[in-house]
Amino acid sequence: MIKVAVLGYGTVGSGIVEVINTNKDLIAKRVGEEIEVAYVLDLRDFPGDPVEKILVHDVDVIMNDPSVSIVAEAMGGVEPAYTFAKRAIESGKSFCTSNKELVAKHGAKLIAMAKEHNVNFLFEASVGGGIPIIRPLIHSISPENVVEVSGILNGTTNYILTKMTKEGLDFDSVLKDAQDKGFAERNPEADIEGYDACRKIAILASLAFGAQVDFEDIHTEGISKITDKDIEYAKAMGMAIKLIGSAKNEEGKISAMVAPMLVGPESSLYAVNDVFNAITVTGNTLSDVMFYGKGAGKLPTASAVVSDIIEEAKNLNRNIRIVWEEEKINLSAFEDINNRFFVRLSGNDKLNEDKVKEVFGDVKVVSCDLIKDEYAFTTKVLSEGVFADKTKEFDNVVNVIRIK
Ligand code: HSE
Numbered sequence: 001m002i003k004v005a006v007l008g009y010g011t012v013g014s015g016i017v018e019v020i021n022t023n024k025d026l027i028a029k030r031v032g033e034e035i036e037v038a039y040v041l042d043l044r045d046f047p048g049d050p051v052e053k054i055l056v057h058d059v060d061v062i063m064n065d066p067s068v069s070i071v072a073e074a075m076g077g078v079e080p081a082y083t084f085a086k087r088a089i090e091s092g093k094s095f096c097t098s099n100k101e102l103v104a105k106h107g108a109k110l111i112a113m114a115k116e117h118n119v120n121f122l123f124e125a126s127v128g129g130g131i132p133i134i135r136p137l138i139h140s141i142s143p144e145n146v147v148e149v150s151g152i153l154n155g156t157t158n159y160i161l162t163k164m165t166k167e168g169l170d171f172d173s174v175l176k177d178a179q180d181k182g183f184a185e186r187n188p189e190a191d192i193e194g195y196d197a198c199r200k201i202a203i204l205a206s207l208a209f210g211a212q213v214d215f216e217d218i219h220t221e222g223i224s225k226i227t228d229k230d231i232e233y234a235k236a237m238g239m240a241i242k243l244i245g246s247a248k249n250e251e252g253k254i255s256a257m258v259a260p261m262l263v264g265p266e267s268s269l270y271a272v273n274d275v276f277n278a279i280t281v282t283g284n285t286l287s288d289v290m291f292y293g294k295g296a297g298k299l300p301t302a303s304a305v306v307s308d309i310i311e312e313a314k315n316l317n318r319n320i321r322i323v324w325e326e327e328k329i330n331l332s333a334f335e336d337i338n339n340r341f342f343v344r345l346s347g348n349d350k351l352n353e354d355k356v357k358e359v360f361g362d363v364k365v366v367s368c369d370l371i372k373d374e375y376a377f378t379t380k381v382l383s384e385g386v387f388a389d390k391t392k393e394f395d396n397v398v399n400v401i402r403i404k
Helices: 011-022 024-031 050-054 059-063 081-090 100-116 134-140 155-167 171-180 195-209 228-236 298-314 350-360 384-391
Strands: 002-007 035-041 068-073 094-097 146-152 240-250 253-263 276-283 287-294 325-328 338-346 364-368 371-378 397-403
Touching: 002 011, 002 059, 011 024, 011 035, 011 298, 024 035, 024 298, 035 050, 035 059, 035 298, 059 081, 068 081, 068 298, 081 094, 081 100, 094 100, 094 298, 100 195, 100 325, 134 195, 146 195, 155 171, 155 228, 155 240, 155 276, 195 240, 195 253, 228 240, 228 338, 228 364, 228 371, 228 397, 338 384, 350 371
Parallel strands: 002 035, 002 068, 068 094, 253 397
Antiparallel strands: 146 240, 146 276, 240 253, 276 287, 338 371, 338 397, 364 371
16 A cells, blocks of 8 residues: 555545545556555644545644655645655655646756655646646656747646637636636736746756756747737638747757747648647757647646656655756856747838838738728748847837747
């Protein structure tokens, strides 16, 4: 019997208990031993809930019980999760988590500590919910020199952009609808401003490139400035707007960013809609592989945490090697990142046309039947710095969206 403690009995925590109980026999077969949830830690009481009997309010009970081999955390936030993770590992317990804030901030340190104490720190559910992406990056893609990892990493924003595209609605009404349906948080800032995707791409980049990528260093833009007119232009170009997190290794220069981007039908991300996430990894010999599925939700996320519990149960007293050094990668300056840009200027006149030609040279003009009072175009590949300098020449920029 392998004893597990679950920290946090919210959406994901209760899902972990449910997945373990639902698939108990099958999990026992796969591990070779039964997994039992011995404790659930939460500040709240749950009268009438089956976990009432194993509910504790004091983490010391778990940390001081040597029969607990694995601690699964689903509380969210950096503290007290980080303190609990360190204590568990120092007590010789393996730790797994769905907490992207914790992993992005302290993943490298916790991996090193787990190695030192011959236990494991795993975090499959921290990116992409139920999509297996972390373990494939550690194991299956291990022969590869990763050139790029990028994708749609946030379900809430993908739902909003999909609804705006399919139903022609504006951002605010779709956000309200998503909140009413429980898809979007009451405080949706972390999702819509890209902070959630930023932490996820920082985790993926750290694993892909083997050392710490600080999320604070990643240029991040959300979708709150995307309007229904941008969506109309995207449709006119036969493209879709997606919030993309991407990290690239171009001849040793590593760059990362999060921003809404126009993607064309040739991209595997074009048809990824609603709350689905998708991540593509490009390896130097493998070429492209794509991981697709539900990036959020109680049971898909809980299933990913339970997959870590199973992995840890199969590897008690054996550290699984994960290469994510604590040493920080210095990302390329944002100004040096190359992109193509779609630009909207107010006023559809000859003045715009002449000035755009003078400043940007040859561009591709974009017309949209529904919008008559603007001049829109796409640029060639330019560095962010050069593009910013050129756009300073214009005081009538309505919006800019990058093209993937
Ligand atoms: N809020 C996240 C999303 C789910 O909308 O994708 C948890 O990572």
